[in-house]
Amino acid sequence: MPQDKSVILKVEHLSHSYGEVHAVRDISFSVKKGDIFSFLGPNGAGKSTAINVLITLLPLQKGEVVVAGYNLRTEREQVRRSIGIVFQEITLDRDMTVSETLEFHGDIYGLDRNLCRTRTQELLELVKLEDKVSAYIKELSGGMKRRLEIARGLMTRPKLLFLDEPTIGLDPQTRRKTWEYLKSVNAEGTSIFLTTHYMDEADELSDQIAIIDNGKIITSGTPDSLKNSLGEDIIYIETSDNLAAEKILLTIPGVKKVQSSESRIVLLSGTDGTHLLPRIIETLTGHEISVQAVNLKKPNMDDVFIHYTGRELRE
Ligand SMILES: Nc1ncnc2c1ncn2[C@@H]1O[C@H](COP(=O)(O)OP(=O)(O)OP(=O)(O)O)[C@@H](O)[C@H]1O
Ligand SMILES: [Mg+2]
CATH class of the missing domain: 3.30.70.100 (Alpha-Beta Plaits)
Incomplete structure (x- = not known):
């Protein structure tokens, strides 16, 4: 696939099946550097499957994908090092503190100790958790955990941040705040790929939306162009x-x-x-x-x- 420097993610003819279940069926799209791109679709549409293939959690069965300039088939380690991930389920360790969570994550990815510490500080300010530095995860509310996960996803300064249903289960105010954090993260230069089944979320956040249903992209475009198309x-x-x-x-x-x-x-x-x-x-x-x-x-x-x-x- 020829490389286009203005594109952070390019997906061509991606399919993924679990045995007889064809969860993702021949989807193609690309995400421009600096954009927020959303997969909008109902439960079971194939959003998590697609995202899990892109973040190397599932094997690439069929199709061609380039993430941040790296080939998903042959350069999986480089892909991993270029991305940040926030999962659909909360994956924090209840018995760690907020700062330990971030520093430990940085450590796994080979950041040196000082860098870990300064980034932790910066990111906790970004997601407004600076007064929770020493709190244990089990003491945080659902919204705070989400924000911490977003911060963790950003520890390695990824070029592209993947978020699978970032505001699932959050109250309307906390959802709105999370949108603000994502926008500020994006404004600082991180491209974002997210999945959601919330219409308002896709509308509010996205530069581009692809509507996905039954494993296929039904339509795509900017929020305004989609609304105007009706x-x-x-x-x-x-x-x-x-x-x-x-x-x-x-x-x-x-x-x-x-x-x-x-x-x-x-x-x-x-x-x-x-x-x-x-x-x-x-x-x-x-x-x-x-x-x-x-x-x-x-x-x-x-x-x-x-x-x-x-x-x-x-x-
Ligand atoms: N590990 C698995 N084994 C078998 N089938 C699976 C597996 N994971 C997902 N599926 C099936 O693949 C299809 C797509 O599921 P997927 O989780 O990708 O949807 P989704 O869009 O993320 O849905 P949700 O909004 O509920 O998270 C569904 O039919 C689901 O039942
Ligand atoms: Mg899902």
Whole structure:
């Protein structure tokens, strides 16, 4: 594969199976240096499998991958030394202190003692745990542990930090704070690859998002381009007869797509929805279908996900 210096991660035709389970199926994408890139997908989509192959935890079965300039097939040790990892599960040792955790990690990776100490200081400040230096892991809250894991992932100053569901199980405030830490880490030059099943998280953090489902990338792009790809506005309508209404709505100019269920109709408007709405009500009423509720909104990541996967995230 030809090397492109502006790319920190390049993945071509990656597949991974557990026996008969095809967890990752022929995915290709690349991450630009300095970017935050997210894999967004539901439980079982193949996010952890993909990330575990990229961080050398699982063998590379099929495909070509270049991480930070190193070939994942032939230069696994160099790949390992270029990356930082934060796992989906908390992996800290309960009986170590905060500073021991970081210094021990640095030690394993061959950083000298002084460097370990100064980095530990810097990183604990970055994730706002400086007043917990001597606390034991078992005394930390879930959010603090997450932050400590992020700090640990950064001990070796990796070019690329991998995080598998970094805010899983955290309360909304702590999630938001974690996003801020990740942004500041990124602003200091670390490229970030993360997986999440939180729409808002992918939207808020990412320069680029790839939506993954059933082991495949369904669509990708910047958060804005994904949201814009749906059309301008989304209109939710409840009527006395959603099925009949669906057919009628499709004949109205400016209506891009209609999807109806028993409970409601989801309509994508190709133009400004506020102007389309009166027309919709008028037309349906003209066909003796009563409109019981309407709701108009700009597309968000949830809408993008539902649009491309054809289903709600947690059915
Ligand atoms: N060690 C394993 N052995 C067999 N099958 C596995 C193994 N790990 C994962 N799978 C299967 O591979 C598929 C993808 O799982 P994976 O853990 O990669 O999904 P995920 O997107 O990370 O999901 P989650 O959001 O729940 O973490 C699933 O069908 C899962 O059951
Ligand atoms: Mg996972």
